[in-house]
Amino acid sequence: MKLEGACALVTGAGSGLGEATARLLAAQGARVGVLDVNAEAAARIAGEIGGVALVADVADEDQVTRAMDTLEAEGGPLRVLVNCAGVGTPGRIVGKDGPLALATFERVLRVNLVGTFNMMRLAVARMQNHEPVAETGADQSRGVIVNTASVAAFDGQVGQAAYSASKGGVAAMTLPAARELSRFGIRVNTIAPGIFLTPLLAILPEESRQSLSASIPYPARLGDPAEFADLVRFMVENQYLNGEVIRLDGAVRMAPR
Numbered sequence: 001m002k003l004e005g006a007c008a009l010v011t012g013a014g015s016g017l018g019e020a021t022a023r024l025l026a027a028q029g030a031r032v033g034v035l036d037v038n039a040e041a042a043a044r045i046a047g048e049i050g051g052v053a054l055v056a057d058v059a060d061e062d063q064v065t066r067a068m069d070t071l072e073a074e075g076g077p078l079r080v081l082v083n084c085a086g087v088g089t090p091g092r093i094v095g096k097d098g099p100l101a102l103a104t105f106e107r108v109l110r111v112n113l114v115g116t117f118n119m120m121r122l123a124v125a126r127m128q129n130h131e132p133v134a135e136t137g138a139d140q141s142r143g144v145i146v147n148t149a150s151v152a153a154f155d156g157q158v159g160q161a162a163y164s165a166s167k168g169g170v171a172a173m174t175l176p177a178a179r180e181l182s183r184f185g186i187r188v189n190t191i192a193p194g195i196f197l198t199p200l201l202a203i204l205p206e207e208s209r210q211s212l213s214a215s216i217p218y219p220a221r222l223g224d225p226a227e228f229a230d231l232v233r234f235m236v237e238n239q240y241l242n243g244e245v246i247r248l249d250g251a252v253r254m255a256p257r
Contacts, residue, residue: 014041194249
């Protein structure tokens with residue numbers, strides 16, 4: 001899928017991986033919807049890249065529908081969806097204060113897994129009715145979806161049961177979604193990032209960040225959100241890449257703690 005002139009929607013685009021992705025897609029000529037629950041952040045990024053600021057809870061059908069209506073009214077038919085919105089609330093299954101609150105587990109799954117599925121289903125409902133665009137050779141494409149899992153889907157640490165379950169679900173959806181949506185000419189891929197220098201990690205002391213970096217085989221540093229965004233670009237543009245979950249982690253394998 002060519003990014004030049006395409007309408008793209010990025011969730012969690014007010015900061016971190018989503019922000020870097022929105023910036024790169026805009027730089028490649030896409031018309032970008034910057035969706036975030038933080039209205040101020042969405043407006044700031046959209047203003048800087050010439051995008052459309054959108055505010056919505058990714059797991060709320062009505063809010064997402066209104067956001068997509070607004071984006072398509074300004075940017076044309078939705079062709080690219082990148083799901084970056086997520087939360088990572090830690091908590092042991094049973095801690096010193098007793099069992100993990102069920103509401104905490106449910107919230108993590110609601111945002112990370114249900115939210116991703118909600119965005120996919122509502123985007124596909126639109127994409128399937130758009131006229132296909134010509135790709136390589138005789139290929140005809142209607143859209144591309146890139147989801148965000150995590151290395152925690154495969155080697156989650158103590159205290160990450162909820163987060164790992166949510167991201168494992170995102171990873172597991174990839175192949176069946178790609179198979180189902182192939183009849184519409186819609187591809188689905190997923191990135192499983194490792195430890196990236198997002199705003200959450202940026203507030204850690206330098207010593208803590210150095211310790212995290214040392215755990216990564218090569219390159220021994222935290223990932224740059226721009227590197228995540230570049231993989232999104234590749235997944236969108238490479239027409240033969242479909243149904244894949246790709247780790248982007250410097251070969252790190254997380255220790256139990």
